[in-house]
Amino acid sequence: MPHEFPLNHLEHFFYWDDHPGFPNSLACRMRCRGKFDRDAARAAAKLLQERHPMIAGQVACSPRNKCRWVPRDSPPIVEFSRCDDFSVPPVLRPFDLTREPGARIVVRETEEDSEIWFMTHHACCDGLGGMQCVGDYLILCDNLMRERDPQTGLRKVDTQGLTNRGRLFRSRWENFKHLVWEPIGLYGLAKFFYHRPVDMTLASPAKSAETDEPASPQPSLSEKPKGWIEPHCATLSLDARETELLVKHAEKRGVTVNDVLARDLMFALVEWAEDVGIELSDRRPIRLFVPMNTRGIGDRRLSACNHVSLVYLDRKPSMIRQRGSLVGSISFEMKAIQNWKLSSTFRGVLRLLQHRPGMLQGMLSKPYCRATALFTNLGDFYQRLPLERVEGGVRVGSAAIERIELLAPVRPKTPLSVSAFRFLDCQQLSLHYDPWQISKAHIDRLSNALRASLQKTLAAQ
Secondary structure, three states, X not given: OOOOEEOOHHHHHHHHOOEOOEOOEEEEEEEEEOOOXXXXXXXXXXXXXXXXXXXXXXXXXXXXXXXXXXXXXXXXXXXXXXXXXXXXXXXXXXXXXXXXXXXXXXXXXXXXXXXXXXXXXXXXXXXXXXXXHHHHHHHHHHHHHOOOOOOOOOOOOEXXXXXXXXXXXXXXXXXXXXXXXXXXXXXXXXXXXXXXXXXXXXXXXXXXXXXXXXXOOOOOHHHOOOOOEOOEEEEEEOOHHHHHHXXXXXXXXXXXXXXXXXXXXXXXXXXXXXXXXXXOEOOEOEEEXXXXXXXXXXHOOXXXXXXXXXXXXXXXXXXXXXXXXXXXXXXXXXXXXXXXXXXXXXXXXXXXXXXXXXXXXXHHHOOOOOOOEEEEEOOOOHXXXXXXEEOOEXXXXXXXXXXXXXXXXXXXXXXEEEEEEEEOOXXXXXXXXXXXXXXXXXXXXXXXXXXXXXXXXXXXO
């Protein structure tokens, strides 16, 4: 990042959508057998900054809230701390991009093992960009801990292309061709504001399984701390055989695994909502926010940044109960959005709002339910890393990563984000939730409903 330049429309949106108690950050949690060398961990962070300069910049805003990236020679902060129990979530400090870089690495250690939290602010990069940083960081650590050339196994990255990271279309001709499809995108935008989705925070108080009495009271949102945060997550995992069946199920029906997972998540949300006393009506759809990657072939070497758009899937509860036709409709809609580039409508609106930052801030400050949940799929990222696979894990130096969780942001009135990914040939789903809006007892019920929905899919294969 050689000089100052303005935040683009996506970065502007993600920066102002960061609220006290609701940090707009992404996290990857890695449970490791063994420990990381502290000097190597800090040296790797400094080298990572050179490959991905967006995570090293800081933000400066004018009195009229027009913000710019300011270059800083500030690698991601690496913090080491002692821990007795990894099951207790850490207390993390939210980002302040006006004073620090947009990435942080927290390493918690016991006598023999370690846990790494790699966090990035969403204004700096999207989920794929964040995983790009995680992968490069692990390779750098592995090389330094094995006393090899740090660049061994690293692919080339393009940092010069960051100047075009906010571009909607590659040419004026491509922009002109898209105009014929834009009315469909505007129609979808109108539906987004017209429909009010199911709000998960309206669930009845959780009951104790043993006594059917109310469980321990859920803290209210007003009691949520505005500074330090504790991430809460539950993870579902399919074994390798079940994952293979899931892939075959999708191939047999001519859809993607992502379509199948979205269908099963919607079905689980309907089952869960009925179980916890949320009144369902076809006037209030189940809505999933789905980040869509907008990188093209020419962007495959692009350094970590925001190259994404947000689309949504609305389905009436009565439609969701028809499992067979639901996955086909989801597949058709997602293909139409990709082929006709309808995701550009959201980014185009953000580009217009960028010139009126006060209007955007006002819209983002209103705590109403924009979506029932967020659903993202980051694929089999670790499979592409040149790291040694050992029994039950991936080796990095003298340590071995045995388990990972991915935590996408949760928002006011959207207390759940579900991240799908593969690790060691096993399909996994991380349910990141806000305990001030939805209780752990309810998340346990939703997790069981999602597992049951997945088992129905596998049984149908």
